[in-house]
Structure formats: structure tokens, C-alpha cells
Amino acid sequence: MNSLAKITAHGKYVPSKVMTNEDFEKIVETSDEWIQQRTGIKERRITADNEYTSDMSYQAILNLKEKYNVDLTDVDMIINATMTPDYKTPSVAAYVQARLGLKQCGSLDINAACAGFAYGLNIANGLITSGQHKKVLVVGAEALSKITDYKDRNTCILFGDGAAAFLVEYSEDETSFIASSTGTDGEKGKYLYSTDLSNKMFDEDMENPGYIVQNGRGVYKWAVTNVPQVIQNTLSQTEYSIDDLNWFVPHSANARMIEAICKKSGISYDKALMSLQYFGNTSSATIPLAIDLAMEQQKLNKGDLMLLVGFGGGLTYASTLIKWTI
Missing domain, CATH: 3.40.47.10 (Thiolase/Chalcone synthase)
Known part of the structure; x- marks a missing residue:
């Protein structure tokens, strides 16, 4: 019997604070027109002082659960893709595992920066098709505002904060x-x-x-x-x-x-x-x-x-x- 991996649900979370291009006009030499012409960005979300990558990851998973009314109690692996973890260790994924209360669940962070989520999906596919796991949460989450130099006009206009999650499950008859x-x-x-x-x-x-x-x-x-x-x-x-x-x-x-x-x-x-x-x-x-x-x-x-x-x-x-x- 083949083990196939299938994407079955998704969710997201972004912080409530909005930082517009006009906000940047007040802190660096730039303009809304300049930013949009060169990047296509109008606004970005910024974490609160006490809000971190694990918080956003957890909220994205809750959004996934609510939208698809899925049972997550049997999730057996969490993969968090991030370059802005709360700590070097424990991992963001471990924090998320604890907040979800999943007792029989592996956890790991991967840091491949902007390629991280695609890497995470490929790893989840491998874990499931090899028979090692059956239900994997893959999360991409970043609190980039916390490592952004807001005096550097070339980079500060680019980065924002947010998180999104996919649920990848074992399937006998359909693969993503x-x-x-x-x-x-x-x-x-x-x-x-x-x-x-x-x-x-x-x-x-x-x-x-x-x-x-x-x-x-x-x-x-x-x-x-x-x-x-x-x-x-x-x-x-x-x-x-x-x-x-x-x-x-x-x-x-x-x-x-x-x-x-x-x-x-x-x-x-x-x-x-x-x-x-x-x-x-x-x-x-x-x-x-x-x-x-x-x-x-x-x-x-x-x-x-x-x-x-x-x-x-x-x-x-x-x-x-x-x-x-x-």
C-alpha cells in the first residue's frame, strides 16, 4: 500500500499593527510612490513588543483548525520554518507543541530563510511517504521587524511579520x-x-x-x-x-x-x-x-x-x- 502525502488544511495569522509606506516617510527618506514602484509593497504587519514567532505560529494553527474544523490531537510532527526564533533553543516548534498539548509529537525548526516553507513541505512529504509520520503541521513564521534596522532605508521598507500553516496528512489514494x-x-x-x-x-x-x-x-x-x-x-x-x-x-x-x-x-x-x-x-x-x-x-x-x-x-x-x- 502506497503512503501518499496530501495537503488538507491551511490557516494564517498576521499582527494587528499595520505599518504603511506613509509611516516610513516619517522615519527615513522615502515615499509611498518610490516604495510601490520599486517593490509593490503598500503596507506590512508588525508584531507587538511582547509578540513573537511562536505566538504567531500558534495563532496560525488555531486559524487552520477553526476554518477546517480538523482534529489536531493526532498530529505527530510540527515543522516550523523561521529565521527569527524566540530562542536558539528550545525551538519554536517545541513551544507550539506545548501550547497545543500534543504529547506524542516530534518538533523541529528549519532555517532556510525565504525558502524555508517550501523546504518544510518537502520534508513533510518525505516523512509521510516514508511511513515515519502521518500528520504533519508545516508552519512558516517570521518576526522580521525585531531584526530590522529602521535607519536603513534600503531594507526597512521591505520586511513585515506574519505566519501561515499547512496540514499535511497521510492518504492512501491522493497526493498533493x-x-x-x-x-x-x-x-x-x-x-x-x-x-x-x-x-x-x-x-x-x-x-x-x-x-x-x-x-x-x-x-x-x-x-x-x-x-x-x-x-x-x-x-x-x-x-x-x-x-x-x-x-x-x-x-x-x-x-x-x-x-x-x-x-x-x-x-x-x-x-x-x-x-x-x-x-x-x-x-x-x-x-x-x-x-x-x-x-x-x-x-x-x-x-x-x-x-x-x-x-x-x-x-x-x-x-x-x-x-x-x-
Whole structure:
């Protein structure tokens, strides 16, 4: 009997505080017009001082549970994708496990930055199809505002906070997952980093260790050059072509970047699902937030073919081609 992995539910949570482009006009030299033209972002959500990644992850799961009226008592693994954990240890996933009261449940965090959620889905698929687990929660959650330098006009306008979760379950007769690919170009890790113990690795003169530092041009060039190849490599494993895609769900980093990737890949920009306009760049949360938003807008239909591609810090990428099964 085959073990198949199927996406059965999704949910999201974003903080109540909204930070608009006009708010940034008061703290750095910028304008709403400049930000929208270059990024496509109008606003983003910001966590409260006492609100952290584990809080948002938990709330996203509660939203999933409420929307689909699902029983989570038999969840046997939680995967939290994040680069902003509450602590180095215990993991965010462990905090979530405790709050959900799941006694027989594994937990782990993965840090693949903006590619994290796609990695998490691929790991969940592997755990279920190998027979190790049957019910996995995959969460992408970030509190990026807590590591954003609000004096840096080039990066502070980009980032927001939020979380979204998928439930992936064992199935005997239907799978969501078709093909995937992953890769890394670690030599270009200096293009996007947040320092910690080795804060002098990339910048010996850095005054504020812990903040996000980004070479926007370097990341843009890398993504526009490499992501179209990732798309082709993923589809080449299947019988499908670009024209068969109903939706393309890239990491919502920058609307201009996604537009360039679509043009180079031959994908209609109208097929791109994004969450950046109202949530900004939420790193590992952008892809599930975009899908949740599309469901709210009644864009998605069961059976739709969707290609998810996460890319960013590392520099690393992960893709997964799925059939929407909700």
C-alpha cells in the first residue's frame, strides 16, 4: 500500500499593527510612490513588543483548525520554518507543541530563510511517504521587524511579520506532491545575512549585530538568473510544462523581481500569487500567506497545478510542484 502525502488544511495569522509606506516617510527618506514602484509593497504587519514567532505560529494553527474544523490531537510532527526564533533553543516548534498539548509529537525548526516553507513541505512529504509520520503541521513564521534596522532605508521598507500553516496528512489514494528541487549557492551568502555568534564573518565594522543586511542588487541578479532554471528543472521531472501551470507561487520578495522572473520563464504575471502588497516580505511566510490570501479571494480550485518556489538567504532555494487538494 502506497503512503501518499496530501495537503488538507491551511490557516494564517498576521499582527494587528499595520505599518504603511506613509509611516516610513516619517522615519527615513522615502515615499509611498518610490516604495510601490520599486517593490509593490503598500503596507506590512508588525508584531507587538511582547509578540513573537511562536505566538504567531500558534495563532496560525488555531486559524487552520477553526476554518477546517480538523482534529489536531493526532498530529505527530510540527515543522516550523523561521529565521527569527524566540530562542536558539528550545525551538519554536517545541513551544507550539506545548501550547497545543500534543504529547506524542516530534518538533523541529528549519532555517532556510525565504525558502524555508517550501523546504518544510518537502520534508513533510518525505516523512509521510516514508511511513515515519502521518500528520504533519508545516508552519512558516517570521518576526522580521525585531531584526530590522529602521535607519536603513534600503531594507526597512521591505520586511513585515506574519505566519501561515499547512496540514499535511497521510492518504492512501491522493497526493498533493508531484516533484521538487533544492539547491544552494553558499558563496553568495554574504548578499543576505543576519549576524549572530560570528558577526564579523561578513562585515567586521558592523555596528548593530543581529540586523538583516542585504545586497539588494546581488540578490535580485541571483534570483532572476537562477529561479527560471529552478522552474525548468522542477517541471522537467514531470510531464507538465509552463503552460500547464494554473498558478506560480514564488517567494514574495519584490514585485519587480517576480515580474522579471515570470518574463524570463514564460509564465504569465497574472498567474503569480503574492502576499507582499499588504504583508511585505515575510521571508518563510510569504508563500503560504499568498496561498491563503488566494483562497480567501476564491481564486483557487481543487486540482489546480501550482509551482511553489522559495529562494533567499543562504543563498538557497527549494521548489515543490503540487496539485491543490483542498
